[in-house]
Amino acid sequence: MAIEPVKLHTADGLTLEGELHVPDGARAAVVLAHPHPLHGGNMRSIVISALFAGLPAAGVAALRFNFRGVGASEGTHDEGRGERLDVVAALDALAEIAGAPGLPLVLAGWSFGADTSLAVDDERHAGWFAVAPPLRHTGDVAAASDPRPALLAVPERDQFRSPESAREVVASWTNTRIHVVPGADHFLVGRTDRVVELAVEFINRFLS
Helix, strand or coil, rough: CEEEEEEEECCCCEEEEEEEEEECCEEEEEECCCCCCCHCCCCHHHHHHHHHHHHHHHCCEEEECCCCCCCCCCCCCCCCCCHHHHHHHHHHHHHHHHCCCCCEEEEECHHHHHHHCCCCCCCCCCCEEEECCCCCCCCCCHHHHCCCCCCEECCCCCCCCCHHHHHHHHHCCEEEEEECCCCCCCCCCCCCHHHHHHHHHHHHCCCC
């Protein structure tokens, strides 16, 4: 199936732009949240683009979108608060468009998008896949106390949250695992293939 533009509608009245790629026979679906808008992050950032290409090739529908205030999305940046509503709006659209009954839905994000996704508590999704999360707001993270699984793909040389520091932060989380991406820094140049592999492996756990 070709990539289709989609409009997302947030609970606080904004319209966001996004893109949807649903392969034939999709067996799962993922929301992809991009890195920090104030540092150039958007839905076509390198890791999000790699996942948006690689997941449909593995039979997983993918929806990427621009957070509020980015590109053609309405609104202004809200320091990760309103952006949670943006992720829920993407989940709304994905559940409606790609969501066959019983199709596992996963929240995924990179950097700011990872932190924002980890803070979203919605009964419709099966788990979280967080790439290089800075873990800046650890006092308000839904994934910390939720029994659903979370996988954190932490670059070995991440400039903002090292694997050792990440392990300390999530030590008390209910069902969270860390996978270190060898040789990578926060931007994962040259290692996005491994990120896609990890995402597919994580999603496969919901399909048995």
